[in-house]
Amino acid sequence: xxxxxxxxxxxxxxxxxxxxxxxxxxxxxxxxxxxxxxxxxxxxxxxxxxxxxxxxxxxxxxxxxxxxxxxxxxxxxxxxxxxxxxxxxxxxxxxxxxxxxxxxxxxxxxxxxxxxxxxxxxxxxxxxxxxxxxxxxxxxxxxxxxxxxxxxxxxxxxxxxxxxxxxxxxxxxxxxxxxxxxxxxxxxxxxxxxxxxxxxxxxxxxxxxxxxxxxxxxxxxxxxxxxxxxxxxxxxxxxxxxxxxxxxxxxxxxxxxxxxxxxxxxxxxxxxxxxxxxxxxxxxxxxxxxxxxxxxxxxxxxxxxxxxxxxxxxxxxxxxxxxxxxxxxxxxxxxxxxxxxxxxxxxxxxxxxxxxxxxxxxxxxxxxxxxxxxxxxxxxxxxxxxxxxxxxxxxxxxxxxxx
Ligand SMILES: [Mg+2]
Numbered sequence: 001x002x003x004x005x006x007x008x009x010x011x012x013x014x015x016x017x018x019x020x021x022x023x024x025x026x027x028x029x030x031x032x033x034x035x036x037x038x039x040x041x042x043x044x045x046x047x048x049x050x051x052x053x054x055x056x057x058x059x060x061x062x063x064x065x066x067x068x069x070x071x072x073x074x075x076x077x078x079x080x081x082x083x084x085x086x087x088x089x090x091x092x093x094x095x096x097x098x099x100x101x102x103x104x105x106x107x108x109x110x111x112x113x114x115x116x117x118x119x120x121x122x123x124x125x126x127x128x129x130x131x132x133x134x135x136x137x138x139x140x141x142x143x144x145x146x147x148x149x150x151x152x153x154x155x156x157x158x159x160x161x162x163x164x165x166x167x168x169x170x171x172x173x174x175x176x177x178x179x180x181x182x183x184x185x186x187x188x189x190x191x192x193x194x195x196x197x198x199x200x201x202x203x204x205x206x207x208x209x210x211x212x213x214x215x216x217x218x219x220x221x222x223x224x225x226x227x228x229x230x231x232x233x234x235x236x237x238x239x240x241x242x243x244x245x246x247x248x249x250x251x252x253x254x255x256x257x258x259x260x261x262x263x264x265x266x267x268x269x270x271x272x273x274x275x276x277x278x279x280x281x282x283x284x285x286x287x288x289x290x291x292x293x294x295x296x297x298x299x300x301x302x303x304x305x306x307x308x309x310x311x312x313x314x315x316x317x318x319x320x321x322x323x324x325x326x327x328x329x330x331x332x333x334x335x336x337x338x339x340x341x342x343x344x345x346x347x348x349x350x351x352x353x354x355x356x357x358x359x360x361x362x363x364x365x366x367x368x369x370x371x372x373x374x375x376x377x378x379x380x381x382x383x384x385x386x387x388x389x390x391x392x393x394x395x396x397x398x399x400x401x402x403x
Contacts, residue, residue: 010028010049013025043108045316077117080295100267104289104296108320111294139170158201159201160345171209191215226240283309294324316341319355326359
């Protein structure tokens with residue numbers, strides 16, 4: 001079998017809000033076709049136009065070839081060999097950042113194609129020890145442009161998660177720091193108050209995670225708040241500090257009893273080695289697409305296991321990424337939870353509508369996918385609609401005052 005075609009499509013929701021702390025409003029879908037008429041799909045959570053350009057651009061020399069150019073005629077039943085080929089021969093341009101994100105979407109699509117060609121779900125092909133089930137936590141991002149609206153929305157989603165039967169939920173509290181939701185700008189007291197109210201609402205049994213979206217600029221400021229949060233039995237606090245402040249992460253992780261989680265933005269095992277060995281975080285959060293696909297995510301899971309670290313993969317995308325995350329977790333013994341954006345409480349129509357086969361959650365657990373490949377298929381009508389919305393957004397238009 002040979003790869004004969006690679007297509008890259010940018011999709012955006014029609015009501016895209018660039019003030020929202022919400023990357024599920026867009027995606028880039030990579031479709032890889034074979035000479036046997038089989039197509040694999042993958043996506044990645046980063047700027048979709050940049051990935052499309054990286055995939056489609058040609059290259060003129062052996063240190064920086066184009067990804068599509070490198071894929072044609074390759075055997076999709078050899079994903080690791082293809083990964084090494086892409087990484088090595090695009091390295092001058094692509095060995096970190098968006099270059100690895102593009103390789104990640106491609107790798108996801110190749111494993112999907114490989115699974116469909118052999119009639120097996122991806123997790124059966126990944127090797128490792130199959131887990132009996134996968135436990136999702138509900139990732140809850142409130143809406144609202146005032147603190148009162150944000151609080152009301154968060155509490156309503158927390159109630160929904162408890163009543164639905166999730167055993168764990170993460171509170172997205174993006175109200176302070178550089179990545180606030182709808183430009184809210186609140187203080188530490190509001191963060192503690194929201195956590196306290198959610199704990200009361202969710203009861204003592206549910207696991208609670210808290211994502212503060214890089215809100216503190218130094219570790220001692222973070223530590224003061226984490227000490228106030230310890231009484232609410234928090235499973236982990238995610239990304240309290242800027243992504244590159246590894247010394248701050250090390251000091252914070254060693255000073256608090258709450259687990260520190262990070263890694264959602266990182267590429268390759270090399271960045272995770274730094275995060276684990278220098279940053280000493282307790283929980284690593286590779287995103288299957290962004291870390292470089294299944295091939296690289298498996299390496300991160302193994303390195304984390306060697307160090308006694310917990311893996312809780314990041315996923316904030318469509319049903320494609322949600323399925324990929326479940327397949328990874330299915331063969332990762334140190335994966336305690338996966339992040340799961342429930343379609344029922346997601347604002348993003350891409351999350352709700354792009355794929356037609358939603359993973360089933362029974363009593364708070366995901367059953368292992370049984371269909372070949374990723375086990376999800378694109379909804380063609382939704383795909384066309386979101387592609388048209390992306391075209392409209394991308395077309396240069398004069399600003400009103402210039403018209
Ligand atoms: Mg996060």
